Every structure is written in C-alpha cells, then in structure tokens.
Amino acid sequence: MAYDAVQALQGFYGIKEDASFDPSAGLVPLTSSLIPPLVAQAFGLPTLGGAPTPQPQPTLAQTQHAQSVYGTMMNPALMGAFGFSGAQYAATMQPQSHLAGLPMGYLQALAAASQHHQQQQQQQQQQQQSTAALLAQTAGALHAHTAALAAAARAAPATSSAMSQPLMPAASQDGTAGRAASCEQDRTTTTATARTSSGPPSSLGAAVRPTPSLPFQNPLMVQNLYAAFAQPHPAYVQSPATSFASTLAPYAVHSYYARPHDANAAAMAAAAAAAAAATSAYGYPQAPSSAACNGAFHPGYGATPLDYSAALAAAYRPVAAPAIPVPSSGQQQCQSMGEEEYMDDGSTRAIKRPRLVWTPQLHKKFESAVHKLGVEKAVPKNIMQEMNIDGLTRENVASHLQKYRMLRRRDVTSSEGRDSDSRTAGTKRSEPESTRPAPAATTQTTSTLDCSGGAASALTVPQPISSSAALLAPSSAPSSATATPVM
DNA sequence: ACTCTAATAT
DNA sequence: AATATTAGAG
Numbered sequence: 001m002a003y004d005a006v007q008a009l010q011g012f013y014g015i016k017e018d019a020s021f022d023p024s025a026g027l028v029p030l031t032s033s034l035i036p037p038l039v040a041q042a043f044g045l046p047t048l049g050g051a052p053t054p055q056p057q058p059t060l061a062q063t064q065h066a067q068s069v070y071g072t073m074m075n076p077a078l079m080g081a082f083g084f085s086g087a088q089y090a091a092t093m094q095p096q097s098h099l100a101g102l103p104m105g106y107l108q109a110l111a112a113a114s115q116h117h118q119q120q121q122q123q124q125q126q127q128q129q130s131t132a133a134l135l136a137q138t139a140g141a142l143h144a145h146t147a148a149l150a151a152a153a154r155a156a157p158a159t160s161s162a163m164s165q166p167l168m169p170a171a172s173q174d175g176t177a178g179r180a181a182s183c184e185q186d187r188t189t190t191t192a193t194a195r196t197s198s199g200p201p202s203s204l205g206a207a208v209r210p211t212p213s214l215p216f217q218n219p220l221m222v223q224n225l226y227a228a229f230a231q232p233h234p235a236y237v238q239s240p241a242t243s244f245a246s247t248l249a250p251y252a253v254h255s256y257y258a259r260p261h262d263a264n265a266a267a268m269a270a271a272a273a274a275a276a277a278a279t280s281a282y283g284y285p286q287a288p289s290s291a292a293c294n295g296a297f298h299p300g301y302g303a304t305p306l307d308y309s310a311a312l313a314a315a316y317r318p319v320a321a322p323a324i325p326v327p328s329s330g331q332q333q334c335q336s337m338g339e340e341e342y343m344d345d346g347s348t349r350a351i352k353r354p355r356l357v358w359t360p361q362l363h364k365k366f367e368s369a370v371h372k373l374g375v376e377k378a379v380p381k382n383i384m385q386e387m388n389i390d391g392l393t394r395e396n397v398a399s400h401l402q403k404y405r406m407l408r409r410r411d412v413t414s415s416e417g418r419d420s421d422s423r424t425a426g427t428k429r430s431e432p433e434s435t436r437p438a439p440a441a442t443t444q445t446t447s448t449l450d451c452s453g454g455a456a457s458a459l460t461v462p463q464p465i466s467s468s469a470a471l472l473a474p475s476s477a478p479s480s481a482t483a484t485p486v487m
Numbered sequence: 488a489c490t491c492t493a494a495t496a497t
Numbered sequence: 498a499a500t501a502t503t504a505g506a507g
Binding site: 353355356357358395396399400403 | 499500501502
C-alpha cells in the first residue's frame with residue numbers, strides 16, 4: 001500500500017499520524033486500524049482490529065439506485081467497502097456507455113485507482129496490460145468524443161459547465177438513462193439553461209452528449225479516491241475558489257467538524273475538501289431553517305447534540321447501505337464531545353476539541369443572549385449559560401465576545417465619530433446596521449452554480465445578511481451599499 | 488475563579 | 498480569516 005494513500009486515508013478519517021511509523025519498513029502504523037476495516041481491506045491495508053464483517057447484499061433496486069447515484073465505475077473493492085456488491089454492479093454495468101461522457105482526468109484517476117488495487121491483489125503484469133489497454137481504449141474514445149464535442153460546439157455554441165452537474169441524485173433511476181436525465185437536470189437547474197436548451201440540436205447533438213458529468217456522485221468516496229491517489233478533483237480544481245468559503249462554509253465545516261485535528265496538513269486539506277465536496281454535493285435544497293439533519297457520514301449534523309465519540313464511531317463505521325443523501329439543512333450548532341479517543345490497546349488519549357464554528361444560527365443565539373443580558377451582565381460565563389449550547393465553553397464565548405466587541409466598537413466609532421458617544425468598552429448600542437443592501441436575489445454563488453444546482457443556490461444564499469450576520473460577515477460596511485456579493 | 492485586553496498560535 | 502490559547506492585570 002502506498003504510503004501516500006495510507007496518509008490520505010488517515011487524514012480523511014482524522015487519524016493522527018504515528019510518528020514512529022517508518023514507511024520504508026513497510027509497516028502500517030497502529031492507528032491505521034481505525035480505518036474502517038472494509039475500507040482498509042479495499043486499499044489493501046492490514047487491519048488490526050479484526051476481520052471485516054460481511055456486508056449484507058443490497059437488493060437489486062438498491063443497487064440500481066446506487067448505481068444511478070454513484071455511477072458504475074467504482075473500484076469493486078471499494079464498492080465492497082462501502083457496502084455494495086461488486087458482482088451486481090458488474091452485472092448491471094454497461095461497459096461502454098458510461099465511458100462516453102467522462103472527463104479524461106477523471107478516467108485516469110479511476111483507472112489509476114483500479115490499477116493500483118489490482119496490483120495489490122494479483123500479479124501485476126497482465127493486469128497492468130489490460131488496464132493500459134483500457135486506458136488506451138478510453139483515450140481513443142475520449143479523443144473522438146472530444147473532437148465530436150468540439151465540432152458540435154462549433155456548430156451550435158452550446159456550452160456545458162463540465163462539472164456543474166447537480167449532485168443531488170434523486171432524478172435518475174436507471175443506469176443508462178441516468179446520464180441523460182442528469183443533463184436534463186442540468187438544463188433546468190443551472191444557468192446554462194438558455195444556452196443549452198435553445199441550441200438547436202445539430203446533427204451531432206444526438207450522438208454527442210453535451211455535458212460530461214460525474215458518474216461518481218458520492219463526494220466522500222470521490223474525494224477519498226482522489227485524495228488517496230493524490231489526484232486533484234477536477235470539479236474542485238475548476239470551480240472558483242470562492243465557492244465554499246463564502247456561503248457554504250458554515251455547512252461545510254460542519255461535517256469536517258467532528259473530526260479531530262490532524263497534524264498532517266495535506267490530510268487536513270483533503271478532509272476539508274471532502275467535507276466541502278459533501279456539502280456541495282448534498283445540495284441542501286431546502287431552506288436552512290427546515291428539516292432535520294441526516295446522520296450518515298456527516299457526524300456534525302443532527303438535531304440532537306452529538307457526542308464526539310459517537311461521531312468518531314460513526315465515521316469509522318463503514319456504512320452498510322449507500323448513504324443516499326437526504327436533504328438536510330443548517331441546524332443549530334449542536335455539539336458536545338467526549339474528551340478521549342480510544343486507542344487500539346484500549347487505553348485512551350486526550351484529543352483536541354474541534355474548533356468551534358460560529359454558524360449564523362449559533363451567532364444568533366449568541367447575540368440574543370447578549371442582548372437579553374444587557375451590557376452589564378454580558379460576560380462570557382453568563383452568555384454561555386444563557387445560550388445553553390451543549391459543548392460550548394466559556395472560552396469559546398469569550399473569544400467570540402472579544403471579536404464581537406471589537407467589531408461593535410469599530411462600527412460605532414466609524415459610523416458616528418462626531419457623536420458624543422464614545423464608550424470605553426463593552427458597548428452594547430442599538431444596532432447600527434440599518435444599512436441593508438437588500439440585494440435582490442441577484443448573484444448566484446459560484447459554488448452553488450457549479451456544484452449543486454439551482455435549488456441549493458436559492459437556499460445557500462439565505463437572507464441578505466441581516467444584522468445578526470455582522471460578526472460572520474464583518475464587511476457590512478455602510479459604504480458598499482450595492483453589491484455585497486454573498487459573503 | 489472569573490473577566491478583560493492584547494498578543495500570538497493554529 | 499476565524500477561532501483558540503495564552504499572558505498579564507484587575
């Protein structure tokens with residue numbers, strides 16, 4: 001097993017690197033046994049924590065649904081790891097059709113993954129050859145496809161945001177029609193609407209599918225694969241950097257949240273990217289205020305407070321059935337975590353409390369608590385108690401309060417310097433943020449545009465940043481009255 | 488033991 | 498940039 005992959009997996013699962021691990025010795029660090037056994041098996045890692053338990057066979061309907069969701073090119077071993085039956089996939093798989101729309105880098109990554117696995121399992125030579133053959137074949141097909149696409153584009157300027165497929169799986173139910181359905185969905189949900197639908201179907205139009213889409217729609221798996229094999233994920237390489245950072249950040253961090261800090265920066269990045277990918281992919285088609293959280297692989301979500309150890313357990317437990325994304329929404333920040341992590345030998349070790357994310361909901365609570373308490377009593381401890389959030393510490397509040405006050409002070413002094421009102425500290429004036437640009441539902445977030453389709457965009461750009469968002473979006477400057485694009 | 492601010496770390 | 502942590506003083 002490539003050391004890189006081990007690292008990536010560990011990072012993905014938030015496992016701390018064992019400093020004593022010597023890659024050259026071919027040993028897998030003890031902590032790697034925390035990787036779900038089935039995943040470990042899929043990646044050829046030795047597992048110390050006992051043999052993987054056999055997964056229940058999915059029904060055919062499940063398989064087909066999952067196939068429509070995740071695509072057909074999953075590494076069989078991975079499918080096993082994630083609870084799919086490879087054989088059934090193979091049976092329902094249509095060897096050529098799914099190759100047509102794939103971007104090259106993606107294919108290569110998959111092929112590389114597949115090749116890697118095969119090398120693990122068996123003799124390398126023949127396998128390599130067949131893989132190479134497949135690659136060559138694929139390359140040929142892709143080449144032709146690309147050429148045809150280009151021709152089609154010349155004929156009718158129909159563009160396609162290559163990676164913009166809305167990742168909510170719901171629509172397609174059968175494998176073959178799935179991609180067509182996806183394109184259909186693209187047309188209706190993204191802003192490519194006009195261009196795509198208005199373009200008169202050229203003679204090539206029927207033969208050439210306009211939108212190469214990701215067949216692999218479980219973001220965690222995808223990201224895991226890419227991370228494990230050090231491939232940049234095309235969708236996130238291509239999408240503007242602003243995407244998740246701005247509107248989706250509260251949700252993105254959420255899932256990432258329940259994982260312990262990891263010293264490995266690269267792995268951290270991978271995990272964060274995975275979380276972001278998951279967020280975008282799952283779409284959140286409903287308003288953030290509604291619905292419940294879905295637990296599957298998102299330890300951070302849930303209406304009920306989460307115990308950190310439970311989150312760990314959930315993360316480490318391979319899911320038996322495909323975690324079909326259930327639309328969920330930003331909920332109140334709920335978190336409470338244990339303080340120990342179980343190690344292989346049964347002992348425990350203190351782990352770092354995950355960094356708190358001040359979601360809008362949480363901040364709202366904070367603000368109302370502050371207001372309720374009044375200037376005098378609005379001190380960290382009181383606020384903490386008033387908020388009554390499980391797991392929220394005084395330090396959390398103190399830190400936030402510090403920033404809150406700073407902003408508040410700055411706002412006051414800048415907006416009314418001449419006024420006689422220059423308080424010393426802890427000013428809890430009335431809200432000066434009457435400046436409400438009220439952006440008329442204009443700008444789509446790039447992220448939502450790119451990654452999750454229209455429904456999500458409507459909701460990930462929730463309110464026009466009212467007063468409560470001041471802390472989270474500090475730039476509610478009175479000067480920039482107009483745009484304030486989704487910050 | 489708590490709070491505050493500033494500075495610094497992650 | 499956002500949050501955590503720490504220091505030092507009250």
